[in-house]
Amino acid sequence: MRKTLPILLLALLLPVVAASAKPPRQLRKNAGLHYLDDHFLRYDSLQKQLHGLAETGYREFRSAELLCRHLEQHGFRVERGVAGIPTAFIAAFGEGGPVIGVMAEYDALPGMAQDTVPFRRAPAGGGAGHGCGHNLLGTGSVAGAVAVSKWLAEGHRGTIRLFGCPAEEGGGGKAYLMREGCFEGLDAMLDWHPDTRNTVNTQTGLANVQVRFTFHGRSAHASGAPEQGRSALDAVEAFDFMMNLLREHVPQTTRIHYVITDGGRAPNVVPDRAEVLYYLRSPQRTVVGELLDRALKAAEGAALGTGTTFEHEIISGNYERLPNRTLSELLYRNLECLGGIRYDARERAFAVEMLRNSGITDTACLARVSRVEPPSDEGLAAWVSSDVGNVTWGVPTGSLRIASFVPAGSGHCWQQTASGGTTIGTKGAMQAARVICLTACTLYTDPATLARIRAEFLERRGPDFRFEPLMGDRTPPLPL
Ligand SMILES: [Zn+2]
Incomplete structure (x- = not known):
């Protein structure tokens, strides 16, 4: 030695x-x-x-x-x-x-x-x-x-x-x-x-969580019987809209990004299932936790307004x-x-x-x-x-x-x-x-x-x- x-x-x-x-x-x-x-x-x-x-x-x-x-x-x-x-x-x-x-x-x-x-x-x-x-x-x-x-x-x-x-x-x-x-x-x-x-x-670096939100609606002919449908894609769009508004009211170092991973198959079918994948990031994991709580509220609001339901899955999470x-x-x-x-x-x-x-x-x-x-x-x-x-x-x-x-x-x-x-x-x-x-x-x-x-x-x-x-x-x- x-x-x-x-x-x-x-x-x-x-x-x-x-x-x-x-x-x-x-x-x-x-x-x-x-x-x-x-x-x-x-x-x-x-x-x-x-x-x-x-x-x-x-x-x-x-x-x-x-x-x-x-x-x-x-x-x-x-x-x-x-x-x-x-x-x-x-x-x-x-x-x-x-x-x-x-x-x-x-x-x-x-x-x-x-x-x-x-x-x-x-x-x-x-x-x-x-x-x-x-x-x-x-x-x-x-x-x-x-x-x-x-x-x-x-x-x-x-x-x-x-x-x-x-x-x-x-x-x-x-x-x-x-x-x-x-x-x-x-x-x-x-x-x-x-x-x-x-x-x-x-x-x-940034703490982050990766979360999948899945909305469930009711399928229907999009032109023949739209009143019978409840669009899961509408719910995803309403949710994404609220998340984009949220950007102005979070700490400046926040990062939010998403991709719609399932938006239905055909325009003439009201989608009964739609899915969006989010990354929420911040230099502090406590802020990530707060963002997730607010995202869940937005998803709840989107589901309520579109007559759908939703579930979420945290796929991964990392500390700063x-x-x-x-x-x-x-x-x-x-x-x-x-x-x-x-x-x-x-x-x-x-x-x-x-x-x-x-x-x-x-x-x-x-x-x-x-x-x-x-x-x-x-x-x-x-x-x-x-x-x-x-x-x-x-x-x-x-x-x-x-x-x-x-x-x-x-x-x-x-x-x-x-x-x-x-x-x-x-x-x-x-x-x-x-x-x-x-x-x-x-x-x-x-x-x-x-x-x-x-x-x-x-x-x-x-x-x-x-x-x-x-x-x-x-x-x-x-x-x-
Ligand atoms: Zn690498």
């Missing part, structure tokens, strides 16, 4: 170094980092397999199994099907404390299929694709956990626990793992997400994030030491071509992937939600963003599916794995930092905290 301390201290004291895909020479004495340097092709192949499978939330059977088997091959004890979800798993290596967690995601987005070419081309048949780079998120986190296990195997004390978290996209998988106590007993959690830049995410400055600073120092991403000539040509095909002529944005950017102001909310938010209230959590996509799109786009399936994506995943490994090693050997992380977490969370899942006691929305 002792011989690694100077290396880690050096890692913390080093000034900003030139961006490089490889860590400075001293850091490479770390067995975990060494392992990652030697196994790029193995993880390139793993991320490409996940990219090809592109399984959507709660259906990631083969993707989860690929990751479980890889972890077992490296001596991890794997528990499959945790929290009653077949594609959730926990893999552990090592003994005793500290216990450090790493989260992996591997679900794809419906309709985002795209070949790994620098122009828009969906494979025949379309289907789901990794438009959010969760093929990389799963691979990078698993690679990071395996790297940590190589370091622990040298005789260090501690446990690394990799959490296989399904259905981040709309399924809120981690909320169920949190509700079932899967994250208990951890000292810290390390998390990352593919991005177009390298930084540490200290923003709180609870940042941890101490852990974020440690992650940032290690990220600075390791640097950003360097494209080789082939990758650069791919990126330039993709920019051109996205209407971007100025290639200056490519410099961003090689830089490390300081975290943004914690007070500003990022306008997105994630089920990671739930976990941050149970365990002190630090989140990285690593440049794993060509910066040619705005997120959930073909450019991300395409570039995330190439070595550009693998480089991002491996850099995330390096930062995770280095940070975990520091946490195992620096009890004072771990204590400061814990103290900050408890102070920010406040006394008497109890996790109350926003989706209530419902079972996970598993496919039938």
Whole structure:
């Protein structure tokens, strides 16, 4: 244990170094980092397999199994099907404390299929694709956990626990793992997400709920006997109208969006069933709760006025994030030491071509992937939600963003599916794995930092905290 301390201290004291895909020479004495340097092709192949499978939330059977088997091959004890979800798993290596967690995601987005070419081309048949780079998120986190296990195997004390978290996209998988106590007993959690830049995410994001409202009316011939009908679509429209009026009378940081997922089949039939899906978001989950209460009142009013009935189902719910400055600073120092991403000539040509095909002529944005950017102001909310938010209230959590996509799109786009399936994506995943490994090693050997992380977490969370899942006691929305 002792011989690694100077290396880690050096890692913390080093000034900003030139961006490089490889860590400075001293850091490479770390067995975990060494392992990652030697196994790029193995993880390139793993991320490409996940990219090809592109399984959507709660259906990631083969993707989860690929990751479980890889972890077992490296001596991890794997528990499959945790929290009653077949594609959730926990893999552990090592003994005793500290216990450090790493989260992996591997679900794809419906309709985002795209070949790994620098122009828009969906494979025949379309289907789901990794438009959010969760093929990389799963691979990078698993690679990071395996790297940590190589370091622990040298005789260090501690446990690394990799959490296989399904259905981040709309399924809120981690909320169920949190509700079932899967994250208990951890000292810290390390998390990352593919991005177009390298930084540490200290923003709180938005809490949200996803709610389905279903209205029931009475069917009739729309022209022959309209007086006998009660339109469920009318109810949806009345409800949406009231929700749109509501926008002016909510805190400005609120986000409300909806799609009508069932509006009937034919104009000459009064629809007896209609359905609308809502996302309600706010930087504070208490506001989300108030919004939901008001939405239920609006639905009640719409049903009353149209002679229909309604029911609602909360599909998923996420807390806003609870940042941890101490852990974020440690992650940032290690990220600075390791640097950003360097494209080789082939990758650069791919990126330039993709920019051109996205209407971007100025290639200056490519410099961003090689830089490390300081975290943004914690007070500003990022306008997105994630089920990671739930976990941050149970365990002190630090989140990285690593440049794993060509910066040619705005997120959930073909450019991300395409570039995330190439070595550009693998480089991002491996850099995330390096930062995770280095940070975990520091946490195992620096009890004072771990204590400061814990103290900050408890102070920010406040006394008497109890996790109350926003989706209530419902079972996970598993496919039938
Ligand atoms: Zn994502």
